Structures are given as structure tokens and as C-alpha cells.
Amino acid sequence: MPQMWPAPAADGPTDATVALPGSKSITNRALVLAALAEDPSLVRRPLRSRDTLLMAGALRALGAGVEDAGADWRITPGELRGPATLDVGLAGTVMRFVPPVAAMATGEILFDGDPHARKRPMGTILAALRVLGADVEGDALPFTVRGTGAVPGGSVTIDASGSSQMVSGLLLAAPRYGKGAEVRHEGPPVPSAPHLAMTVRMLRDAGASVETGPDVWRVQPGALRGGEFDVEPDLSNAAPFLAAALVTGGRVTVRGWPAETTQPGDELRHLLAAMGASVTREDGDLTVRGGSIHGIDVDLGDVSELSCVLAAVAALADGPSRLRGIAHMRGHETDRLAALTAEINGLGGDVRELPDGLEIRPRPLHGGVFHTYDDHRMVMAGAVLGLAVPGVEVENPGTVGKTLPEFGEIWAEMLR
Incomplete structure (x- = not known):
């Protein structure tokens, strides 16, 4: 994609069916569990994107065999060892999931990543290790893990x-730790609870013994089994496509929507309905049909990855919106609250940053440059605004390759 992308305006209601690649969150968890298992594993239909390739590369550098050339990836556990230098890019899952693995290696492991990755919060997990x-x-990045071959574990x-x-x-x-681990949380609520449920479910599916309680998780030491990991379509990446149906008053169907899932993106069904869409699931596909766009007052703490697209939709609504519970987004790929405020207001909008979120009052918008700050979700938000606002130019759209390299192609096909 070009460095400056003229976001296509819709010339009528959308009428499209979309097939999305696999979930980044499931793919990267599956890769870690497979690398730590006793037996080889097959990860079926994984997402192939910058974040997942960085995860595969990091695990390969630590000694795991990762064959990622085909549609399904084969992972063969190996002896964890260094020395190694690992590039985490801007991927939160890589910078936070791999250090606990590297601590079990033998040798020195250096972690570094993109310039903004050095600003992302890391102290909590490194102190816990x-x-x-x-x-x-x-x-914080860059940091070094000096592996001694084992981690005692504990509380x-x-x-x-x-x-x-x-x-x-x-x-x-x-x-894989000697005593397993008991992790307790003390402080404001942990965001993105569905992702924690995903972690627990996938651990249990791999044979781990996991107990949970209010703000406490206990994992017993024991072997993880290899096998097959099935990766669902990435429901969070469905957000801009389903939002397009609402913004244009059209229809978009996403294929293969699971009946039951731990993915936060499943909440789109309820959020878009609250904003005026008609939402149905039939024969495993989810369909959104547009209508009038209504404002919404909602806590997005558990599903903050949907906030950028929902903020774009809210800027086009018939009434004000308040997106709450997302103060932690200041530590995401960029400070998303500041970025959304600056970019929507730069197109003539009225967005006010709050201590824990955004207040959005719709106003007539005009064209202009929509900066993305190397953040894939900002690209998606700019694309949604461009459907209804001619002349929006999205800066550095290629950054969407972090989780959905095919975004531009799928977007263009949807509009055709």
C-alpha cells in the first residue's frame, strides 16, 4: 500500500461477504504452548502477519522448530538456548509472552523492538519474573534475560x-516452572478479561492444570501436550468491515463466526446492534445490516481493541457517545486516546479526551490527512471514516500488516 492512501468513499450501501484470516491472539498463544510442549504440534490456519512471524522467529531463535511456509504451521519443541537477539517489533504478545519462555533457556537473550515499543509498559512482567x-x-526494552535452564516459580x-x-x-x-506459578493481581481492574479467559482455556486444552479465582490464577507444574491447535478467524479484525455495513447502510457478512469463543471481537454483535445495526448469525456466518447510526455510552475495558473503529463510527452518529474504561489504551501501540482525539478533530470532529476514555460529539467532517502513528487499529479507523467523508487520506496504511496484511485487498473487494 502507498505511504498515503486515499481512503475510498462508499458510492452506495455495501453488499459483501468477507472471509478473514486467523486470530493473532490465538495464533501467538498456540505458538508459545506448542514450543513448550513435549510433542510436535500443528497449528491450523494461523494468521500470517508481522506479529505472528515475529513470534515464530523468536521461538525459532530460542530452539523451537517452526515450519511456517504452508497454510498450517508445524512446531517441534527443542532445547531452549541462547545466546540470541530477539526482535519483538511493536507486538505486545511477543514482548510479554516470550521473556517468561526465555528465562528457561540457557544463555543470554537480548530483547529489543521498534522505537515506540521501548515506551510500552514492561516493568510489571519483568519484575514478576x-x-x-x-x-x-x-x-523496558531493550532488556536482557540471562537464562539458567530453569525457573523455580512460586507466587x-x-x-x-x-x-x-x-x-x-x-x-x-x-x-514448565519448577513450582508452577500463582499470579495475584492487586490494583484497578485488569483490562481485556476475554483474553485472560482465552489463555486459561488454551492452557487447559494443552493439558495444564489451571485454577482461577477473583484476581488470582494458579498453574500447576506439569507437561504440556502437543497436538493440533485450530485458529478461529480474527473477530477483532472484523470490526472495520462490519462497521462499514452500518456506516453505509448496507450489508456485510463475515464467514466462519464461531458459536462460542473467548475472542473479545465477539462483542461486536452487541455493540454494533446498540449503535443501530441489525445483527444476525446463521449457518456459522455473522451478518450486519446498517440503519441509522446512534451514539453509545459503554465501558470498553474488556474489548479495548475495538475502540478505534467504534470511535470512528461514533463520530458519524446522530448523537453523542462516551467510550469508557479504556485509560490503558494510552500504553498500546500508540497513545490511542490522544491519537483518536487529534485525528478525528483534525477532520472537523469534536472529541474530548477523558481520564478513562473519550467523549465524542458528532459534527460534519471534512477530508484531510489521518495520521496513524504506526498503529494498525488507527488505519482501520481512518478507513471507516473515509467511507462517509470524501478526501480522507490515511497515512502509512501498510502498518496494518501487523495483524492483517490483506486489509487493503479485502477492503477494496468489499466495496466492489
Whole structure:
């Protein structure tokens, strides 16, 4: 995609059926569990994107065999060892899931990533690893893990209000720790609860013994089994396509929508309905049909990855919106609250940043440059606005390759 992308305006209601690649969150969890298992594994229909290729590369550098050339990826566990230098890019799952694995390697492992990745919160999980017996130097990227071949494990208390990945990263490696791990959270609520449920379910499916309670997770030491991991379509990446149906007053169907899932994107069914869409699921496909766009007052703490697209829709609504519970988005790929405020207002909007979210009052919008700050969700938000606002130019759209390299092609096909 070009460095400056003229976001196509819709010339009528959409009428499209979309097939989306696999979930990044499931893919990267499956890769970690497969690398730590006793037997080889097959990850079926994984997402192939920058984040997942970075995860595959990191695990390969630590000694796992990862064959990622085909539609299904084969992972063969190997002896974890260094030295190695790992590039985490801007991927939260890589920077937070791999250090607990690297702590079990033998040798020195250096972690670094994109310039903005050095600003993302890491101190919580690195301090927790030290409590569990790991040798870690540094509190943010770049940092070094000096593996000694094993981690004692035990109990640790953290404040995971900045990201649920702080908990998930510790839990995924915990079965291989000498005593397992008990992780307790103290502080404001942990965001993205569905992602924690995803971690627990996938651990259990791989044979781990996991107990949970209010703000506590206990993983017993034990072997993880290999096998097959089936990756669902990425429901969070469905957000801009389903939003397009609402914005244009048309129809968009996403194929293969699971009947039951831990993916936060499943909440789109209810959120878009609250904003005026008609939503139905039939024969495994989810269909959204547009109508009038209504404002919404909602806590998005559990589904913050949907907030950028929903903010774009809210800017086009017939009434004001308040998106709450998303203060932690200031530590995402960029400060998403500041970015959304600046970019929507730059097109003539009226967005006010709140301590825990955004207040959006619709106003007539005009064309202009929509900056994306190397954030894939900002690209998607700009594309949604461009459907209804001629002249929107989205900066650096290629950054969407972080989780959906095919975005531009699927978007163009939807509009055709």
C-alpha cells in the first residue's frame, strides 16, 4: 500500500461477504504452548502477519522448530538456548509472552523492538519474573534475560491494570516452572478479561492444570501436550468491515463466526446492534445490516481493541457517545486516546479526551490527512471514516500488516 492512501468513499450501501484470516491472539498463544510442549504440534490456519512471524522467529531463535511456509504451521519443541537477539517489533504478545519462555533457556537473550515499543509498559512482567527466580536486567526494552535452564516459580503479586498480557505471559510459561506459578493481581481492574479467559482455556486444552479465582490464577507444574491447535478467524479484525455495513447502510457478512469463543471481537454483535445495526448469525456466518447510526455510552475495558473503529463510527452518529474504561489504551501501540482525539478533530470532529476514555460529539467532517502513528487499529479507523467523508487520506496504511496484511485487498473487494 502507498505511504498515503486515499481512503475510498462508499458510492452506495455495501453488499459483501468477507472471509478473514486467523486470530493473532490465538495464533501467538498456540505458538508459545506448542514450543513448550513435549510433542510436535500443528497449528491450523494461523494468521500470517508481522506479529505472528515475529513470534515464530523468536521461538525459532530460542530452539523451537517452526515450519511456517504452508497454510498450517508445524512446531517441534527443542532445547531452549541462547545466546540470541530477539526482535519483538511493536507486538505486545511477543514482548510479554516470550521473556517468561526465555528465562528457561540457557544463555543470554537480548530483547529489543521498534522505537515506540521501548515506551510500552514492561516493568510489571519483568519484575514478576525476578520474583519467580529469573535473571532479568532492565525494566523496558531493550532488556536482557540471562537464562539458567530453569525457573523455580512460586507466587507473585502484580498490578496488571496496564495490560492483561502481563498475566497471560506468566501463565503460558508457568507449567514448565519448577513450582508452577500463582499470579495475584492487586490494583484497578485488569483490562481485556476475554483474553485472560482465552489463555486459561488454551492452557487447559494443552493439558495444564489451571485454577482461577477473583484476581488470582494458579498453574500447576506439569507437561504440556502437543497436538493440533485450530485458529478461529480474527473477530477483532472484523470490526472495520462490519462497521462499514452500518456506516453505509448496507450489508456485510463475515464467514466462519464461531458459536462460542473467548475472542473479545465477539462483542461486536452487541455493540454494533446498540449503535443501530441489525445483527444476525446463521449457518456459522455473522451478518450486519446498517440503519441509522446512534451514539453509545459503554465501558470498553474488556474489548479495548475495538475502540478505534467504534470511535470512528461514533463520530458519524446522530448523537453523542462516551467510550469508557479504556485509560490503558494510552500504553498500546500508540497513545490511542490522544491519537483518536487529534485525528478525528483534525477532520472537523469534536472529541474530548477523558481520564478513562473519550467523549465524542458528532459534527460534519471534512477530508484531510489521518495520521496513524504506526498503529494498525488507527488505519482501520481512518478507513471507516473515509467511507462517509470524501478526501480522507490515511497515512502509512501498510502498518496494518501487523495483524492483517490483506486489509487493503479485502477492503477494496468489499466495496466492489
